[in-house]
Amino acid sequence: MALVNEHFLKLPNNYLFSDIAKKVNAFKVSHPQKDLIRLGIGDVTQPLPRASIEAMHKAVDELASKDTFRGYGPEQGYDFLIEAILKNDYASRGVHLESSEIFVSDGAKSDTGNIGDILRHDNSIGVTDPIYPVYIDSNVMCGRAGVLEDGKWSNVVYLPCLNENNFIPAIPDRRIDILYLCYPNNPTGTVISKAELKKWVNYALENDTLILYDAAYEAYIQDPEIPHSIYEIKGAKKVAIEFRSFSKTAGFTGVRCGYTVVPKELTAATLEGERIPLNRLWNRRQCTKFNGTSYITQRGAEAIYSPEGKEQIKATINYYMTNARIMKEGLESTGLKVFGGENAPYLWVKTPRGIGSWKFFEQMLYEANVVGTPGVGFGPSGEGYIRLTAFGERADCEEAMKRIRRWIL
Numbered sequence: 475m476a477l478v479n480e481h482f483l484k485l486p487n488n489y490l491f492s493d494i495a496k497k498v499n500a501f502k503v504s505h506p507q508k509d510l511i512r513l514g515i516g517d518v519t520q521p522l523p524r525a526s527i528e529a530m531h532k533a534v535d536e537l538a539s540k541d542t543f544r545g546y547g548p549e550q551g552y553d554f555l556i557e558a559i560l561k562n563d564y565a566s567r568g569v570h571l572e573s574s575e576i577f578v579s580d581g582a583k584s585d586t587g588n589i590g591d592i593l594r595h596d597n598s599i600g601v602t603d604p605i606y607p608v609y610i611d612s613n614v615m616c617g618r619a620g621v622l623e624d625g626k627w628s629n630v631v632y633l634p635c636l637n638e639n640n641f642i643p644a645i646p647d648r649r650i651d652i653l654y655l656c657y658p659n660n661p662t663g664t665v666i667s668k669a670e671l672k673k674w675v676n677y678a679l680e681n682d683t684l685i686l687y688d689a690a691y692e693a694y695i696q697d698p699e700i701p702h703s704i705y706e707i708k709g710a711k712k713v714a715i716e717f718r719s720f721s722k723t724a725g726f727t728g729v730r731c732g733y734t735v736v737p738k739e740l741t742a743a744t745l746e747g748e749r750i751p752l753n754r755l756w757n758r759r760q761c762t763k764f765n766g767t768s769y770i771t772q773r774g775a776e777a778i779y780s781p782e783g784k785e786q787i788k789a790t791i792n793y794y795m796t797n798a799r800i801m802k803e804g805l806e807s808t809g810l811k812v813f814g815g816e817n818a819p820y821l822w823v824k825t826p827r828g829i830g831s832w833k834f835f836e837q838m839l840y841e842a843n844v845v846g847t848p849g850v851g852f853g854p855s856g857e858g859y860i861r862l863t864a865f866g867e868r869a870d871c872e873e874a875m876k877r878i879r880r881w882i883l
């Protein structure tokens with residue numbers, strides 16, 4: 475008899491976005507003539523940069539000829555992409571990494587979800603709350619999160635990110651083995667300063683904590699003082715793994731490409747106290763379970779670092795960030811309190827008069843015909859907020875703001 479991994483059965487059946495879809499469908503059935511504007515799901519709407527399209531066409535042609543055909547590539551990624559990453563994403567910011575510290579993948583969801591493979595099941599974990607759900611669910615699946623009690627997992631330390639602390643959690647008063655940080659943040663759209671991030675790196679150095687730093691939205695940072703990488707902080711290579719994605723940077727949500735940085739100096743302990751380099755373990759894990767990102771995809775990703783590619787992704791990011799500005803101004807003009815949206819494509823909107831996230835979601839759906847994402851779906855501290863994304867079409871963002879103004883004022 476095959477036995478299931480019973481930890482999977484602990485996961486609540488209702489997935490946030492399917493709950494939203496059900497409510498939206500119910501609305502559509504009862505109001506077939508209304509057209510909805512969806513500012514909920516975090517997928518992009520603008521096409522890939524021209525430079526990537528051309529590079530991918532060229533790569534396809536190479537595969538069509540016997541002389542230039544390529545089969546399996548290196549599990550860690552092709553040198554041409556890794557070199558472009560090292561030069562443009564790191565050396566240009568004063569961070570020097572080796573090529574063997576970069577692992578190209580099919581995106582940050584896989585890597586943030588799979589990284590737990592190389593870590594013992596009984597490490598304690600800390601998460602900022604609200605949070606990108608993959609961090610918790612992937613820990614539930616291997617039993618590391620414990621059991622669900624009153625909406626919280628028993629082995630997870632929740633670090634509330636609230637208006638009162640500027641959405642930067644207080645340093646915990648106890649040690650945590652593994653800590654997830656995500657900046658610019660999904661869902662709150664807020665960022666962390668160098669000084670604040672330094673406190674976390676120092677905490678990790680003092681407490682032998684591993685930081686899993688998700689920088690999937692770093693390309694959206696506008697303020698030159700905000701760090702793009704945790705390795706801009708001294709000592710971080712000893713304590714942090716960093717995740718990056720081409721999804722929101724360059725519209726690769728459907729193409730699939732990202733990468734993970736595991737510095738050589740980063741170690742974790744065995745029960746006997748021996749220090750093991752995590753780079754070695756992640757390399758082993760990837761070589762066993764992953765056969766590399768497609769050559770075509772990696773050529774497409776490399777192209778975003780060309781002069782034209784850089785201009786093209788900048789234009790698209792500006793488009794989304796202009797949406798964010800229009801939305802922030804529109805919402806604020808109704809008296810709503812809005813966070814984020816300045817260095818990230820997410821707006822974190824406080825619901826008025828203490829209305830719950832789901833209630834506000836439904837009101838906005840029925841009365842303004844605009845779809846958001848209830849903040850509580852990202853964790854207990856998200857209650858009383860709704861997340862809107864700036865990834866929509868300009869005209870939809872503008873129309874949504876008109877509708878919300880009409881509804882609220």
Ligand code: PLP
Pocket residue numbers: 516580581582583584586606656660688690718719720721727731732
């Ligand atoms: N990390 C965060 C914080 C995200 O919001 C997302 C996607 O929405 C991802 C990772 C996943 O990115 P990818 O498309 O590279 O898997």
